[in-house]
Structures are given as structure tokens and as C-alpha cells.
Amino acid sequence: MSKKTKSSSMETFKKVLRFIGRYRFLLIASIVLAAVSVILQLYVPILFGNAIDEIVARNQVHFSKMWQYLWQILILAALSGAASWVMNLINNRMTYRTVQDIRTKAIRHIQVLPLSYLDRHSTGDIISRVIADADTLSDGLLLGFTQLFSGVVTIMGTLVFMFSKNVFITLLIIVLTPLSFFVAKFISSHSFQMFRRQSEARGAQTALIEEMIGNQKVVQAFGYEEKSSARFSRINEELKEASQHAIFYSSLTNPATRFVNNLIYAAVALTGALLIPKGALTVGGLSVMLAYANQYMKPFNDISSVITELQNALACASRIFSLLEEEPESSDASGTLSDVKGNVAIEHVSFRYVPDKPLIEDFNLKAAPGRRIALVGPTGCGKTTFINLLMRFYDVDSGTISVDGKSIRQVSRHALRSSYGMVLQDTWIKSGTVRENIIIGKPEASEEEIIQAAKMSHSWEFIRRLPDGLDTILKEDSLSQGQKQLLCITRVMLCLPPMLILDEATSSIDTRTELMIQKAFDRLMQGRTSFIVAHRLSTIRGADEILVMKDGSIIEQGTHEKLMEKGGFYKTLYNSQFVNTAE
Template sequence: MADSKKTVHQVSDEKRKPGQGETLKKVFRHLGKYRIFVVFSILLATISVALTLYVPKLTGYAVDYIIAAGKVDFPGVFRVMIQIGVCTLITALAQWLMNVCNNKMTYQVVQDIRNEAFRKIEILPLKYIDGHPYGEVVSRVIADVDQFADGLLMGFTQLFTGVATIVGTFCFMLSVNVTITFVVVLITPVSFLVANFIAKRTFSMFRLQSEIRGEQTGLIDEMVGNQKVVQAFGRGKDVTEQFDEINERLGKAYLKAIFFSSITNPSTRFVNSLVYTGVGITGAFAVVRGSLSVGQLSSFLSYANQYTKPFNEISGVVTEFQNAVACAQRIFDLIEEEPQTPEPEGAAELKDIAGYVKAEHVDFSYVEEQELIRDFNLTVKPGQRIAIVGPTGCGKTTIINLLMRFYDVNSGVISVEGIDIREMTRKSLRAGYGMVLQDTWLKTGTIRDNIIMGRPDATEEEIIEAAKASHIHSFIRRLPNGYDTWITEDGGGLSQGQKQLLCIARVMLCRPPMLILDEATSSIDTRTEMKIQDAFAALMEGRTTFIVAHRLSTIREADVILVMKDGQIIEQGNHESLLAEGGFYKHLYESQFEHRTGEARVSG
């Protein structure tokens, strides 16, 4: 199921993949909020470049003041040196302020994009999360945004300065000598052609590199999070081979991207050397003819070097920017994902919940081509205990997902208190349920933080009472810091049963009007389970409860048992009536009973 869902999303990602120009438009839209920094950055870059380019002209004056041995105009040289010093100080200040503006602008944009991505994850439908590896999503929000920040910062730091240097140098060269300037401009377009040729090829390579890196992060996240399972099933070698295969593809993608990006600088430097050579030869003849002074030639050579230098820097910026745009495209893909169905205007707030639930002609499937729930009908009266049983894959947990509106039905209606759940706020609907699942979930924090998740305002007495009801209070007291003991999301040194008891305590504290118990005691020993069942019995009193169970012995007291097979309810009734019918339920029950009897016989 997961594989098929993932394939569907990967196909949709391919269809939706935008071009580089479209991605750049989105980047500039985000920059619009901070245009004041852009304006200041351009202004400071202009000042910095203008003064930097004025220094070679001053140097030329200084050279011309040195006429010959014994004929040096020292006051003139000294005056020029002071001017050069002032220009250098102002240039340094302008560059520092420009870097401050660029840093502020870049990290504000990155912060906005990352916040936007995180907010989008909060409202994405679960089918997106189920269809993409968690590590790949994390890679987009963390690694790709960091790469984008680096490229954006380099772009604004060097791109403005580089462009301003080219324009400024061109103007200064024109003021010195038009003919030699023409030689420089004639050779310059070759640099553009070389940089453009390389840039077109590097973007697709950097994009592929980002995608493979996300795939690699997803695998690492999955394997590290499930290391015990990997080791228990001896999958270490297979996982290593899978990692090596991804790593090899990533290495090839890196190699191609780096190869093309690395030839940019030498290529443009070669063109720049041609420019410098052309200026030197043309300028030398001009000096011989007397149309150019030695000082002017010195200035011109310096300008030629400065004129070509930005092309090297810009080519490097373009290469880094290609990587940044490729990463930006991946994060924008996430931001522009279709969100979950929005709540209607004026959506109802579910209040005063008695526990009346009804499903009418519900159809649902995770994948269009594969039917799952078909014509599902159910009426639950307040306070009833509804058990859902059936073979693996019959749709038991899917029913829970639909009741909680983690997924929307394809057709039909599910209502609570007579209101279609699509016409009410998700928050109020989910606040009406308390869930204990087979898969436990804890957050990094203290034991207390994990218990009060549903009721942050709970008092210490209420917390302890809930822990006692779930039979975990005595264990918590033995911990180094009691309820203030710090645990990680995987529970640290807690056993699976202890983690499940913490989740049960969380529900015991909330005491919601409706309960969902999906194999809630599957990881707890039999003795503790009997105590928990008593606590649950007290908690379920007067509350509508949905129980998903594989061990049929735990649901004998249910008011209604729904027997599901292939997405449909094939039998319905209480334990005694279903056994009397002699149908599928009886077959399931007796097969479990015989299996356990056989186990007891073998152990005996």
C-alpha cells in the first residue's frame, strides 16, 4: 500500500516540476518584502565599486608624477596617497555594511521560507506524509534551505559587486581611451557564452544531486530510527548495499555537477587573459605613439584586470546559484503541495458530545485503482462499545483514520451528533476523541510533558491520578527525577510496554467523551493488562468507544462487534450472537482459541 502511494506522488512530482525561471520568480517574490535591504545593498555596492575603481586612476596619476630620477613630484604623490587611503577606508566601510544588509536579507528570506514550509507540513494531508519518506521531507526543510541560503548569500554578496564593477570599469576605461576599451569589449562576450553554456548544464545536475541527497537522508533517517528491527532481522548487509547504491548515484551526480562547475573558472580566466593581453599590446603601441601616458597604461591594465575579474566571480556565483535554485525548487514544491481540504467558512465547533456517530454508504481507498472500504454503514449510540475485528488489511485502522478525519471519504457521509464531520472544525472533532494506538508516540521532553500533552493546564494531583490509573506511577517514582525525568522521542530506556502506559496515562488525564483503542494493550504483560482493562472499563463507562483488537478475548464485553473482511462489514452483533451464527467471527474466535490451547499444550 505504502509503495503504491509513494509511486503516485513521485509521478505527480515529476509532472509538476517547474523550470529555473519559474523558481527564480518565486525567489524574487520572497525578496520583495526586504527590498529596502536590496536597495541599500546595491547602493553600497555602487559606492564600494566606484571608489575601488577610482584608486587605479589615482595610481596612474602617481605614476605620472614620477617623471624621472630626481624629477619626482613628491607633494603630488603624497596627495594621491592620502586620497587612496580615504577611498580605501570608505570602501571597507561600504563593503561591511553591504555584507550586513545581504546577511540580514538572506536569512530573513530563509526564515520565511522555512516557516512557510513548516506551516505547510502542518496542513498537508496525511496521504502526502505517508507517500514520502520522513527523512526526505526533513532534507527539504533543513539541508535544501541551507544550500539555498549559501547560494543566495553568495549571489547577493558578489553578484551586485561584480555587475557594478563591470559597468564602472567600462565607464572608467572609456574616459581613458576609447580604442583600447573597444578591444576589451570585443573579447568580453566570449566569457558570457562560456558561462551560459556551462550554467545550462549544471542546473539539471545540481537538481538531481539534491533529489538523491534527499533520498539518502530518507534512508538514513529510516534505518537509524529502526536500527533494532534492522539488526534483529539481519538486514544490515542489505541496507548497506542499498545505501552504497544511493551513495554511488549521489557520487556520480556530484562528480558531473562539480566537473562542469569547476571548468567555469579556468574557462573564463583563459578569456580574461586574452583581454589582458590585448590591452597590454594595444596600450604599448599607444604609449609609443604618444597617445597614452605610462600612468594611463598602468591604470588601464589595472582596469582590464578588474573588468575581467568579476566574470570569474560571477561564473562561480552562477554555479553556486544553480545549486541554490535547484534546492529552492524542491522546497517550493513542498510549499505548493495541495493542502488538506480547507474547513468550510463558519465550520461548526463540536460541543456537548454525547457520542452519537453514524456512517452512511462510505466508500474509501488510498489508491484509486485499489478499492478498500465499500458501502460502509454504521450507527453508534452514545455510550456504546464498538469493537472492530477482522483479518489484517481488511480496513480496521482505516475506519479509525476516517472517524478522526485523517483522511476524507471518497463518497458517503460520516457524522457526529448529526453533523457531517466535513462541516465541523478538525480541532473540535479530534478533541472529542482520546486515542491509544498500538504504535506509541512520545516527544522529547519530561515524563510530565508527555502526560499533559492533551491537557497542559492539568494539576499535579490530576497527573498523578492519571498515572496511577494507568499503573505507571510507581515506575515513574523510581526514575532519577520522577515526573521531571527527561526522555527522547524514542522513549530512551523505557520498554515498549512502559511507553504504551504513558500514552494510556495521557488519555486517562484528558477523559474525552469518545475513545479509540487500537490494540491499546498489545505491548503490556497479562497481569498489568488485566488492571488496565479495569481502568479502561471505568473510563469507558458512558463513553462511546471504538476498539480495534486482534485478540478477540479482549472484546467479549463490547455492545456491538463489527466483523470486517475486504473493506466491508460482513457480520454484526455481540459476542454471543455472533458465535451462535457460526459464521466468520466464530471461525476467527475458535482459530485463536485452538492456537492458544495448542501453545499451552506444547509449553506443558
């Protein structure tokens, strides 16, 4: 294992220990119970040896003493089993609480990560880290707690008992045993990177599956089935190769150490057999030493298996911690916005997603309270980016954006975003009832308020026809895309925020309903600063000001009538939608 890999593995292990440290009392209890269980088990061979030595010769067996030893053995075995059972309960609780804490922190951290991170990483890969990698970590920790503590105590305990019986044989075992340990260490040291590659391949596979299943209609519509299957086969082959290499190396550990341990066991048996005629050891004493030799070497097999599993667990843990260590959004201010009027000023704003690719350069805009500002332009001109900057989903590279004279960097993101009502082209409906989906922004809303908002957004017609009305539990295919968008509009109608952002808000709605929604929006936008992104230019003819964007800059601005009179880029866009071109 390279120094870098070894260091990475140790650093990951230290990070896991920090989470385990929260349950130090459970950890101490587990170690104590492991010691009790092992010591009781280790005393059993002595009792067996004493019982064997009570068989002096033919017809010379001290049965009464033998029965005493056997009863003692039964009692010790029962106590040891009880201690082991309680230890396993504690280990289960400690393990799953630790992984629960890691998962909880991961979910919370994802919620404060900048959108740039989520843009760079597939949803499936992130899901794989939080679910599959955390499961593998829990399996490794559980095995480690269960076998590692017992194994270490067993090794120490057997040494004490063996020295009390025969020093020479004990020293022989101590000298030979490291061979087993070195074999296990050599094999397991090559496992970490293999398990890491396996985990990464599994994440890529999860991402592809999520992508293909989530867009199956598009896949089938464009006949992409064979290509998607080919992509899956390539990733599946990578996963198979990584898994085979990792499992092959890890599977060598146990048989290799068992082979070495069997050689040691044979050496102990031979040495003990030679010592018996000299009177240095009894037959019962040899059986005790053989039992201890077996118990002493067995933990090395168990620990070698634990090390292999821990390598896999740590490889998965490193992917989780790499997520947890991603820089969150820039520090949030504690300022608030009160009695928002909606005076938005954008001054000399520049922004780039990629450092060497300019997108928005020296953008300037002033939106007076109650004004309707429409943004139009070709795809990729920066309209949605502008919305992301308004809501601080991204921070500007230079320049300032202010609301009512206060820079948005001086107020908390929650305060800023709660001042906007936002309806996007991409709808999001969470698992739950219709009511729960509507009151996301205003949990305290009354039944009357909800129904009124639904009527204003024209969603009440289909809501009241659902099996349980507002209490209908929504599934993935419960609603059409248009109905989902109506619910998103209802959320905004319920909150009545001081400012609005409508990004293709009626793109999935039929023309008749769109006309009714447009009237509802007209009422909603009265006295509210509104930013409207639209591709269908007919929906923004009544805007107070239309900004025509191209290549991240405003190239034209004015009312619909003035821009048409000007005969510039806007008129070209407008005519391309409404004027039939002769073939």
C-alpha cells in the first residue's frame, strides 16, 4: 500500500472514530463485556484439562470431581454467552446510531452545498454515497466491534493462561504467530484501493440506472435502449472487474492465515507430545495448551477478516467524508428583510459558471416596486442564470444585487428567498398529500386560505375530484405535468410574497387554462415586483419593461410596442413565433 493510500485510510478511520466517540460509554461497555466473555471462555479449557487429569488409569476415575468441573464449565459457558449477547446488542446500537449520525449530517450538508457541486455530480452517485456506502460502512463497523474487541482480548488472555501452564510452548507460539499476521497484513494492504474502485463503479452504476429509469419515455421515444444498455454493460463490467479483484484479494486472507495457524498447531502438538514423557506436561495440560493455541490463533483469522471488511468500509466511508468535506455555501448573514417594497437594483454584475467562459458581464438593472420585468432571449443567453443570482442560488463574481437598498449578501438566504414567490418550468411535488404540497411555504394556512388559493390558480377543479380531495396522497404518476404545475402556482398564490419570479410558469398548461392563470397572475402581480422569464412572447406583451438578453447582456429594453417599433432583435424573435414564413 502506498504511503498516500495508507495515510488516506488512517485519516478516514480517525474521522469515523470521531463519530463513534459520541457513544464512548457504549464503547467502554462493549469492551468490558468482551473481556468478561472471553476470560470466562478461556477458563473453560483449564477446567477441561483438570477433568481429563482426573482420569488417572483404568478403573481409577474421580467422577465426583469430574462432575464438579463439568458443572462449572456449563455455568461459565452460560455467563459467557449472556455477556456476548449483551455485547452484540450494544454493538448493534452503537453501529447503527453512528451510521445514522453520518447519514443525517450528509443530508443536512447536501442541503447547504452550493448548486455548483450538485451540477458537477450526478444524483445517482450522491444517493449511492448516502445509502449504499453508508450501508457498507455499517456492516464493516458491526463486524469490527463484534470481532475486533473479542479478538484482542482473546489474544491477551490466552497469553496469560498459556504462560501459567508452560512457558516454553507459549514462547514457541508467540514466535511463530506473527507469520500469520504478516500474511494477513500483506494481503489486506492491497485491498483499500480495490474496494474504493468498486464503490466508485457502484456509484456510477446507480447514477446511470437513476438517469435511465427517470427518463425512460425519452429513451424509448428516441430508440436509445441499445445504447443505454451498452453504457450499463460497460459500467457493469467495470464493477464486476473491481469487485472480483477486491473479493479475490480479500478471500486469500482467511485460507492463508489458517494454513499458517495449522502449521503452528502441529508444532505445538509435536512439542507437547515430546514433553509429556519427561514429566514437563500432563495429557490434560497438553489438551489445555492445544485448546489455547487454537483460541490464540483464531482471533488472527478473525482480525484478518475484519481488516479486509474494514478496508471496504473505509473505502466507502472516504467517499461519504469527501461529500461532508465539500465547502458549503458561502457564510450566511443574519440580516432580515422587513416590509419589503420590491425595489431591486442590479449594478455591474458579472458571473461565470466556468472561470474561463464569461456568461454575464457588467449587467445593470433597476426594478421599481410593482413593476413587471420580462426577460426574453435565445436559449443560453443567461435568463435562468439571472434568476439564480436574484435568489442567491449562486453568488455573483463581482457587482452587487440589492433589495430595498440592502445588499442581498447582508441578509440571510432564508429571508431573501421567503420574499420571493417562485414558479419554475420544472415542477417539484414531494411525497405526501395535496395539502402538504400546497402549504410548504405557509404551514399555518387555514382550510379556507388553501381553497381560495387553489381557486385562484384554477387547481381546485381537479383537486376536488381527487379521491380524498386535499388529503389525497400523491404518488409519482398521480398527476399530469400540467396539474403539478398548477399545484406549484397554488403554493405562490397561498403565500402572496412581495416579489415574484415566473420562469416559464405556464409551459405545461393548456392554452385555455393558461389564459385563466394569466388573469390570476395579473391580479397577483398587482403592486408586486415581478420577474417573468418567457419563451412564448405572447405571455409578456403586457409587461412594464421587457429586457432582451443575448450572450449575458441586455441588448434591448422597453415595452412591447416600443421594441416592435424599433425593429431590432426583439421584433425578429416575436415575428419568428407569430408570422408564417412562406416556404
